[in-house]
Amino acid sequence: MAGFTTSLDASVLNHFLKGTPWVQSTHIQVALFTTAPDPKTGAGGVEASGSGYARVTADAWTVAAAVGSNTNAVNFPTPLASWGTLVAFGIYFDSTLAIVANLTNSKITNIGDSISFPAGSLAFTMN
Secondary structure, eight states: OEEEOHHHHHHHHHHHHHOOOOOOOSOEEEEEEEEOOOTTTOOSOEEOOSTTOOOEEOOOEEEETTEEEESSOEEOOOOSSOOOEEEEEEEEETTEEEEEEEEEEEEEOOTTOOOEEOTTOSEEEOO
């Protein structure tokens, strides 16, 4: 299940209904989780950890027909130790978790694995 967190929902509603200026994020990052955060509150998740793990900056996104997706591949560093079993990912706007989605298939990480999302594979719609 994918969803915009309450934080993102509030920002969008405040912008459109109250005229609050939209503040463009300076960095968009993708994170991996071994326990999925709540898709609405963003709480309760356990971000992957282990030698070599780091969030990846992904500042290029394409929007067409109300679908937003990553323009370029999102490539994580090579694990130098197991990061655990990955079950979800999140999109951070600066330091705020804004979007949460479960992975289609969980992934057990091992030393030397290649972990990436091809261009266009992180896609979100608003309805």
